[in-house]
Amino acid sequence: xxxxxxxxxxxxxxxxxTHKTVTAAAAISAPVHVLVAGENCAAVADAAAKIxxxxxxxxADAPEYARQLAEPMEVLILSLATSYDAILAPATTTGxxxxxxxxxxxxxGQISExxxxxxPDTFERPIYAGNAIETLQAPTGxxxxxxxTTAFAAAAEGGSxxxxxxxxxxxxxxxxxxxxxxxxxxxxxxxxARIVISGGRGLGSKENFKxxxxxxxxxxxxVGASRAAVDAGYVPNDYQVGQTxxxxxxxxxxxxxxxxxxxxxAGMKDSRKIVAINKDEEAPIFQVADYRLVGDLFKIxxxxxxxxxxxxxx
Amino acid sequence: MKVLVPVKRVIDYNxxxxxxxxxxxxxxxxxxxxxxxxxxxxxxxAVRLKEKGKATEVVVLSIGPQQATETIRTALAMGADRGxxxxxxxxxxxxxxxxxxxxIVEQEQPGFVITGKQAIDDDANxxxxxxxxxxxxxxxxxxxxxxxxxxxxxxxxxxxxxxQTVEVKLPAVMTTDLRLNxxxxxxxxxxxxxxxxxxAEKTPAELGVDVTPxxxxxxxxxxxxxxxxxxxxxxxxxxxxxxxxxxx
Numbered sequence: 001x002x003x004x005x006x007x008x009x010x011x012x013x014x015x016x017x018t019h020k021t022v023t024a025a026a027a028i029s030a031p032v033h034v035l036v037a038g039e040n041c042a043a044v045a046d047a048a049a050k051i052x053x054x055x056x057x058x059x060a061d062a063p064e065y066a067r068q069l070a071e072p073m074e075v076l077i078l079s080l081a082t083s084y085d086a087i088l089a090p091a092t093t094t095g096x097x098x099x100x101x102x103x104x105x106x107x108x109g110q111i112s113e114x115x116x117x118x119x120p121d122t123f124e125r126p127i128y129a130g131n132a133i134e135t136l137q138a139p140t141g142x143x144x145x146x147x148x149t150t151a152f153a154a155a156a157e158g159g160s161x162x163x164x165x166x167x168x169x170x171x172x173x174x175x176x177x178x179x180x181x182x183x184x185x186x187x188x189x190x191x192x193a194r195i196v197i198s199g200g201r202g203l204g205s206k207e208n209f210k211x212x213x214x215x216x217x218x219x220x221x222x223v224g225a226s227r228a229a230v231d232a233g234y235v236p237n238d239y240q241v242g243q244t245x246x247x248x249x250x251x252x253x254x255x256x257x258x259x260x261x262x263x264x265x266a267g268m269k270d271s272r273k274i275v276a277i278n279k280d281e282e283a284p285i286f287q288v289a290d291y292r293l294v295g296d297l298f299k300i301x302x303x304x305x306x307x308x309x310x311x312x313x314x
Numbered sequence: 315m316k317v318l319v320p321v322k323r324v325i326d327y328n329x330x331x332x333x334x335x336x337x338x339x340x341x342x343x344x345x346x347x348x349x350x351x352x353x354x355x356x357x358x359x360a361v362r363l364k365e366k367g368k369a370t371e372v373v374v375l376s377i378g379p380q381q382a383t384e385t386i387r388t389a390l391a392m393g394a395d396r397g398x399x400x401x402x403x404x405x406x407x408x409x410x411x412x413x414x415x416x417x418i419v420e421q422e423q424p425g426f427v428i429t430g431k432q433a434i435d436d437d438a439n440x441x442x443x444x445x446x447x448x449x450x451x452x453x454x455x456x457x458x459x460x461x462x463x464x465x466x467x468x469x470x471x472x473x474x475x476x477x478q479t480v481e482v483k484l485p486a487v488m489t490t491d492l493r494l495n496x497x498x499x500x501x502x503x504x505x506x507x508x509x510x511x512x513x514a515e516k517t518p519a520e521l522g523v524d525v526t527p528x529x530x531x532x533x534x535x536x537x538x539x540x541x542x543x544x545x546x547x548x549x550x551x552x553x554x555x556x557x558x559x560x561x562x
Binding site for chain 2: 133300
């Protein structure tokens with residue numbers, strides 16, 4: 001049959017997480033269809049139609065999908081479910097919120113955060129905060145899956161899928177959007193940035209955390225944080241990298257003043273190159289680092305900033 | 315309003331997990347077990363609701379072997395009123411957990427269910443959403459803060475871009491994120507008191523739920539190891555290396 005990918009977007013732009021989920025979907029059951037549900041989101045559907053390997057884009061454009069709340073999204077996806085072997089969403093907070101509802105209503109277990117498609121019914125996924133990898137075989141029949149997007153390459157551009165409008169389904173009317181407070185940043189998004197620089201408790205304060213900014217600007221990097229730094233109030237929750245925060249796998253990850261708790265390592269150890277800067281030579285972060293710089297971060301950060309200014313970056 | 319808090323007994327947060335040599339699972343023999351940390355936050359939130367006069371009774375439920383009673387006792391010592399153990403020695407998949415919880419909800423008729431957003435063993439992040447769907451209730455997942463009203467709740471959620479507040483009609487399910495509250499330590503007198511609080515025992519079969527696993531775990535393996543890192547002596551040496559690698 002086919003697989004259905006739930007698009008990740010903000011009504012204006014399609015997110016890269018969708019392209020990565022398409023790659024996973026194509027390995028399970030082709031052709032791939034993409035559902036774009038939102039409000040005034042035709043541009044997103046146009047973008048989804050250009051992903052190579054996508055045969056059809058389903059566009060559900062209605063006010064009740066503006067925030068992709070789980071309750072109306074569940075009903076919409078269920079109305080489309082019969083035509084598909086597999087229903088997939090990126091393991092973002094949106095996908096994780098919606099998809100288990102769909103699975104339960106279909107009387108299916110969900111396969112969460114797959115890292116690899118071993119075969120169309122067998123998958124690898126992390127358990128115990130990434131300290132173990134489970135290889136799981138699903139029973140025959142439909143599959144409901146969320147995808148750890150850092151583990152899959154993005155599907156290329158170059159497709160020209162048809163866009164088909166689908167009728168909105170009845171809103172259960174049990175939930176409504178009230179407000180949001182989104183972090184505003186000119187920097188790239190944490191999960192898709194080529195370089196990430198993250199700070200931990202070692203930074204010591206909200207003010208000191210800003211020491212990372214100038215370096216991040218020079219490297220065009222996103223700024224992340226350990227759970228300890230978020231809990232201490234240095235930065236908002238959406239900075240958190242780790243098993244319970246965001247998983248990232250950039251070309252370069254720079255960990256500053258992060259000791260390297262297991263749950264933090266789970267969210268970044270797939271990065272291509274890892275630099276750790278820490279004064280404690282025994283810190284667990286050094287076990288996953290390609291380059292270890294031991295010393296006082298308050299001396300090292302200004303030096304690094306100056307060195308980058310002097311020698312330039314890509 | 316009655317609040318139901320499902321909790322799970324899991325390997326303790328601080329234990330270093332070891333994969334068994336035969337790849338059949340992780341080694342749980344003689345390992346310290348505790349309440350799933352996200353569920354501790356759920357118990358704390360429910361107890362606070364009771365202390366504020368918004369909840370009338372806090373019922374804690376766990377699905378697992380006889381030892382899961384210890385996890386229920388921990389919640390009772392934190393201030394929950396009574397417990398339910400749904401006893402099974404089988405590992406129960408999230409969908410079956412949600413079905414058991416649905417059966418309990420139908421018996422107990424709570425107005426609000428609070429549970430952890432995920433358990434730190436299987437990291438599935440499914441049960442709360444599945445339970446809400448099976449009951450046709452709304453949900454507020456990954457909760458950062460809660461304002462419980464009369465017929466509705468305002469739940470602020472930790473989302474990828476920041477925070478989002480949704481208003482859900484009651485009854486509803488809420489799943490907790492890390493920063494909702496800081497769970498209390500039970501005092502000795504409360505630990506003693508908890509020993510006298512009632513814990514009812516049921517089985518999945520009595521609730522009409524088949525817990526036979528549907529998925530087959532083919533193996534559990536160690537994650538790929540990174541290695542071969544080098545120590546650099548200075549910032550300029552670090553920049554040299556990163557330039558040579560072509561990453562900056």
